[in-house]
Amino acid sequence: xxxxxxxxxxxxxVSKLSLEEKAAQVLMVNITGSKTADAxxxxxxxxxxxxxxxxxxYNIADTPQAVEDFLExxxxxxxxxxxxxxxxxxxxxxxxxxxxxxxxxxxxxxxxLPAAEEIGKRFSVEETEELYRLLGQQMRELGLHLNLAPxxxxxxxxxxxxxxxxxxxxxxxxxxxxxxxxxxGMQNTGILAAVKHFPGxxxxxxxxxxxxxxxxxxxxxxxxxxxxxPSITDGAAAALxxxxxxxxxxxxxxCFSAKGIALLRNVLGxxxxxxxxxxxxxxxxxxxxxxxxxxxxxxAAGCDMVMCSLSKIYPLVEAIAEKARTDxxxxxxxDEAVLHVLTAKQKVQxxxxxxxxxxxxxxxxxxxxxxxxxxxxxxxxVYERRKxxxxxE
Numbered sequence: 001x002x003x004x005x006x007x008x009x010x011x012x013x014v015s016k017l018s019l020e021e022k023a024a025q026v027l028m029v030n031i032t033g034s035k036t037a038d039a040x041x042x043x044x045x046x047x048x049x050x051x052x053x054x055x056x057x058y059n060i061a062d063t064p065q066a067v068e069d070f071l072e073x074x075x076x077x078x079x080x081x082x083x084x085x086x087x088x089x090x091x092x093x094x095x096x097x098x099x100x101x102x103x104x105x106x107x108x109x110x111x112x113l114p115a116a117e118e119i120g121k122r123f124s125v126e127e128t129e130e131l132y133r134l135l136g137q138q139m140r141e142l143g144l145h146l147n148l149a150p151x152x153x154x155x156x157x158x159x160x161x162x163x164x165x166x167x168x169x170x171x172x173x174x175x176x177x178x179x180x181x182x183x184x185g186m187q188n189t190g191i192l193a194a195v196k197h198f199p200g201x202x203x204x205x206x207x208x209x210x211x212x213x214x215x216x217x218x219x220x221x222x223x224x225x226x227x228x229x230p231s232i233t234d235g236a237a238a239a240l241x242x243x244x245x246x247x248x249x250x251x252x253x254x255c256f257s258a259k260g261i262a263l264l265r266n267v268l269g270x271x272x273x274x275x276x277x278x279x280x281x282x283x284x285x286x287x288x289x290x291x292x293x294x295x296x297x298x299x300a301a302g303c304d305m306v307m308c309s310l311s312k313i314y315p316l317v318e319a320i321a322e323k324a325r326t327d328x329x330x331x332x333x334x335d336e337a338v339l340h341v342l343t344a345k346q347k348v349q350x351x352x353x354x355x356x357x358x359x360x361x362x363x364x365x366x367x368x369x370x371x372x373x374x375x376x377x378x379x380x381x382v383y384e385r386r387k388x389x390x391x392x393e
Contacts, residue, residue: 009353010342013090014335016357021088023320024048026299026337028095028275028307034061037074046314047085049078051305051341052093052146057105060096064109064142068368071143075365090342091350091363093192095146098135101165103149110138111380116151116178120168125181128168130383132185137376139191143366145348147186148240148275152179152195152228162201172227180230187237190348194275195231196240198264199254200224217248225268237344238273239264241303243284252301253284256294261302273344275305292319300330304337 014022029050031041053074061067071094082089096105101115113135119128132150139147153159154175155167168178183193199220200213213224228239241261243253250257255276264270279294289297295306295316300323308316324331345351355362 006346006353007339007343010339010346011335013342013353013357014338017088017338019321019324019331019334020048020317021090022324022334022338023317025051025090025341026305026320026334027295027313027316028052028054028093028305029313030054030056030309031059031074033073034059034070035066035073037070037077039077041311042074042077042081044312044314045078045081045317047081047087048314048317049082049087049090050092050313051338052095054148054307054309055094055096055105055144060105060108062108064368064370064373067106067109068143068366071366079363088357089363090345090357093145093341093345093348093350094143095148095194096144097148098139099149099151099166100135103166106139106142109142110135111377112384113380114384115165116168117155117165120174120178125177127383128178129181129185131380132182133188134185134376134380134383136186136189136191138373138380139186140189141368141370141373141376143368144191145350146192146194146238146344148194148196149186150179150182150193150195150231151197152176152231153197153200153224154227159201172223176227176230179227180234180236183231183236184234187235192237192273192344192348193231194238194240194273195228195236197242197244197277198228198239199242199244199246199260201242201244211244213244213246215246215248220246220248221267225263229268232268232270236270236272237347238275239270240275240277240307243277243281255279255284255298255303256301258301265302273305273340274303276303276307278307278309280309292316296320296323296330299337300333302333304340 027050031053032038075091079089097103098105100113151166154172155170167175169175186193241255245253250259254260276298279291284294291310292315296319298306324334349364352364
């Protein structure tokens with residue numbers, strides 16, 4: 001009963017948003033700055049607030065407190081811009097890539113975390129869960145909400161060049177178990193985990209060009225989808241979709257494949273937030289499609305949030321809103337996408353749906369506990385070192 005009431009409360013919020021506000025909610029963007037959020041970046045949204053802000057290494061300052069200050073300045077900047085333009089303020093999710101190893105954005109301020117490949121060799125599944133729980137605690141105190149990790153796909157020979165040390169195992173079953181442990185660990189602390197890159201990446205670097213996974217449907221399910229199943233079963237909050245084309249499912253990049261997204265929802269039973277990989281990547285630049293067209297296409301196919309690293313984002317807001325204005329099926333799909341975004345925000349206690357959307361206490365501000373941060377960081381260092389010492393014996 002509670003969950004259906006809750007969904008009604010969230011749907012009521014969706015219904016109060018303008019089309020531009022909804023369009024902004026389904027975007028994951030980046031902003032410049034590290035000490036304070038860049039005012040030009042924020043102004044470019046014209047008072048709408050993006051659903052998520054993806055942080056890069058250059059956004060991460062040298063101290064935990066400075067990171068928290070930066071995030072707070074971004075929230076205040078968006079809040080003021082929304083107020084000035086008469087838009088509704090719903091706070092953004094703050095996301096980043098903290099896989100461990102070389103892909104670890106907070107490395108200067110959080111405890112070291114080995115690459116997935118090393119974790120898969122040296123740590124048990126239970127120890128992996130604890131490692132990511134301690135990471136989650138540190139991230140939570142910094143004011144972050146969403147980790148675009150772990151990589152769940154198996155590190156088979158064909159993906160080794162593209163993914164290197166970023167996979168837990170070359171065996172789909174083991175890769176899946178370790179990824180699920182990482183998901184449980186982080187989500188136990190209130191950090192949302194996004195398993196990636198569903199359904200796989202193949203050998204090509206999708207930042208540079210297109211790729212195909214040419215296997216039959218049964219092999220696709222048993223060898224590729226199976227690595228993601230444990231994380232989905234254990235309640236992964238989000239899934240990040242690859243740009244790969246799987247002809248056995250549909251002759252389109254997966255983020256544009258309605259059949260592919262339906263398979264993730266209906267066959268694998270995933271009910272969380274579906275996020276595209278960066279739509280500015282070369283893999284999608286065939287046929288001269290614009291980022292605006294790609295964003296609309298991804299939402300129409302069933303994705304909930306479109307990641308885009310371009311600096312000019314407002315044209316995407318306009319394109320999505322315009323499509324919803326003229327296409328009732330798309331407008332309905334956009335509402336579902338926004339509902340998934342707001343559900344994620346509620347999970348991390350960013351919004352209080354029992355309060356009216358315009359009320360000052362609808363948004364729940366973050367209050368860091370630096371003692372808790374320090375304790376988690378020290379515990380993580382000790383935990384990892386103990387393991388290294390044991391393996392040297």
